[in-house]
Amino acid sequence: MKAVLSADWVKMRRSWIWAWILLVPGAVLGLSILVLWYFSQTDTAATKGWMVTLELLHHLLELILFLSVPLLAGWLAQMEYQSGMWKQSLAMPLARWKLYTAKFLWCAGLTQIAGILLMFSLYGIGRLWKVEQAETLPDLLIYVYFPFFLAIPYVALYTWMTSVFENQTVPISVGVAGIFLGPLFKGWGWWTPWGFLSTYMPDLVGADPAPIIWGMGLALGALWFFIGLIHFNRKDF
């Protein structure tokens, strides 16, 4: 498994995948700074600007995740398909499940890293701007990072789709549909990868998510991961 993970690491050098990791937090951060700056110009308390930033984040994060996860998974898979290396790797003395698991781990891991980066950088901005009521790190963990955790079943679904479809436009199209599917599945469809994210998106005033939601996230992620793995294992390439 280590061999496959480290081979993937070499492949990601000089690719746009690293830009993605920085782009998502970077874009959100840029927007936050813009909002804070705007409010500071109008002589309003920094707290007001901070609240608006967090409110914006709440609306944007879901959208960003629905769109960027398929993009990231698509990149990881496209690298293999475009180069004809999927088949080449599958003809090597490696268990198929290892190749698939490595893709999932990278995709899930990079998503979580993006979330953690965003969390820390927002925390840093709050301190730098001297926002009086700036949230503490544990608050931001729930409010900023938690959506990235909620996306794990979604990541598992996309690892599956991008790995078995040679034509990446199919998964990307379904990814765009996520913008509509998220609100559609909110509540009753909590068990779907889209609904899970939209249903449990943390609210500014809401309480911390019950521990069971963390557990459910992992369970649903595992479910989609194994469905994908079984299909990948049986597929003809």
Added chain:
Amino acid sequence: MSEETVLRTNQLTKVYGKETVVDHLDLEVKRGSIYGFLGPNGAGKTTTIRMLLGLARPTEGEVLIFGKNFQEYRLSILERVGSLVETPSYYSHLTGYENLEVVRRLYRIPEKVRIDEVLEIVGLTDTKHKKVKNYSLGMKQRLGIATALMNRPELLILDEPTNGLDPSGIQEIRELIRQMPRQHDVTVFVSSHLLSEVEQIATDVGILHRGRLLFQGSLQSLRSRQIGSLVMEVDRPEEAARLLRSRGFDVIQQGRELHVEDPSSQKVGEIQQLLALEGFVIHRLTNDQPSLEQAFLEMVKDEAIGS
């Protein structure tokens, strides 16, 4: 050369929907040989290779490599096989060296020096730090072969390695393949849709058409299978034909020409002697031997080949 069989398939079959793409194939590849797997495009060569490497599951039949059942011993067999499945096969954003570094990690080969060794074999040492997207097609293809050689394979399976190359690129790859059994003790299974290609490198040939194996054997035996005919021009063709028929020869008269199908050299001598004794004047005597290309085309008649 030992006669040990490295690769064998028993009634290998692949059916997609209602279409039988590979039809009860019995391949046999001997150790130390270069086996040319020949067939027009769409004959089922790539599908067969995908089954040999475990990329696709056979609908029926089995694959035996090194005497072991592939399904059962997939990993231990693949440890000893190198392949070039799909062309191109490389990460274009990485350098040649980095590409092989990925492969080295996947094969869990501890020594990095192996990368330089294979680069040397395929002649890419000077350009190893260039990004592969800047490689010529021939260089990319050689990199593919370097990839296939990384794990010091005993069997090399190459799917159309010269596809899309210019004549000099084809020549390079051809040389590379030819040296494999002698210099590196590697048995090669190489597919192609060009007979001329196979003719120049292979020791054994399998001809696939519409999923069926039309011929399998040494290149020599393929050559000897060709049926030629003796063509003669004599002064009195009708009389000569009558004479030869009366002596048991199968003669066809076409205008002033007489054709005798598939004569042995002994018979050619007999015919000449007989005609001379009876006072016929032989103006011309030729042996009309069809080329291997014609023989191949004959076999796969209605499918256009070559490009």
